[in-house]
Amino acid sequence: MKEDDEPNWFSKWEDDLPSPEDLTPLSQTLITADLATAFDIRTPIPHPHQPPPPPNSGEFDSADRTLKRPRLVWTPQLHKRFVDAVAHLGIKNAVPKTIMQLMGVDGLTRENVASHLQKYRLYLKRMQGVSSGGHVSAGDPATDHLFASSPVPAHFLHRNSDQFMVGNYGQLQQPMYGQFGFPRNGQVEHPLVNRQNQQVMGGLVRNLVAFSCEDEFESGNGRKVLTLFPTGDD
DNA sequence: ACGCCAATAT
DNA sequence: AATATTGGCG
Numbered sequence: 452m453k454e455d456d457e458p459n460w461f462s463k464w465e466d467d468l469p470s471p472e473d474l475t476p477l478s479q480t481l482i483t484a485d486l487a488t489a490f491d492i493r494t495p496i497p498h499p500h501q502p503p504p505p506p507n508s509g510e511f512d513s514a515d516r517t518l519k520r521p522r523l524v525w526t527p528q529l530h531k532r533f534v535d536a537v538a539h540l541g542i543k544n545a546v547p548k549t550i551m552q553l554m555g556v557d558g559l560t561r562e563n564v565a566s567h568l569q570k571y572r573l574y575l576k577r578m579q580g581v582s583s584g585g586h587v588s589a590g591d592p593a594t595d596h597l598f599a600s601s602p603v604p605a606h607f608l609h610r611n612s613d614q615f616m617v618g619n620y621g622q623l624q625q626p627m628y629g630q631f632g633f634p635r636n637g638q639v640e641h642p643l644v645n646r647q648n649q650q651v652m653g654g655l656v657r658n659l660v661a662f663s664c665e666d667e668f669e670s671g672n673g674r675k676v677l678t679l680f681p682t683g684d685d
Numbered sequence: 686a687c688g689c690c691a692a693t694a695t
Numbered sequence: 696a697a698t699a700t701t702g703g704c705g
Contacts, residue, residue, distance in 0.1 A: 522698055566699060
């Protein structure tokens with residue numbers, strides 16, 4: 452290891468911690484608790500478990516590069532948060548830093564997420580092959596147990612995924628949601644939108660919703676569906 | 686500086 | 696076995 456001069460994770464940890472500007476962009480401040488629950492975005496920052504790295508709460512220089520924080524344990528809970536974050540960010544915007552921010556977990560570092568993400572992508576890749584019709588017997592590594600603990604959102608498995616935002620999107624101006632506009636046919640007719648989720652939407656969401664739209668070219672189905680993003684309050 | 690990935694280290 | 700780290704590259 453090169454621990455030459457790098458305060459590395461530690462100072463980063465300190466710096467990145469409670470910067471409201473960095474943390475606010477997406478989830479909690481933007482959406483109501485009801486919505487968060489409905490869409491299964493967990494509220495703020497629960498338990499990272501594992502004692503915070505340094506007892507070193509002192510004002511003394513914490514440039515101790517000699518201190519190693521404990522390895523992160525990816526509990527199913529944590530992983531679910533991760534999956535949720537990725538799902539709500541959309542595949543395109545789901546990069547380590549962003550994911551980390553959205554997850555909002557206390558001691559979580561960017562490399563924690565990066566490492567996990569790398570593995571998760573491999574997992575998704577292996578799942579692609581046999582997702583339709585076949586069986587999931589293609590499990591290679593045993594690392595799958597964790598990943599199996601949270602259902603993989605269907606759109607993770609597919610190909611081109613573009614995001615669109617429909618309805619009243621006054622609130623969200625984040626570049627993260629990709630392009631604004633309407634689906635190709637200019638019409639919102641997705642199973643999720645029209646049916647099941649209409650109740651959800653009717654009840655909780657007035658000001659519409661953003662959703663990620665998937666086009667399947669290969670399947671010939673022209674099937675489009677997926678994730679709904681609440682736009683927050685009225 | 687970030688992100689991606691394979692390989693490797695712990 | 697599960698995470699972390701490293702090194703090469705865009």
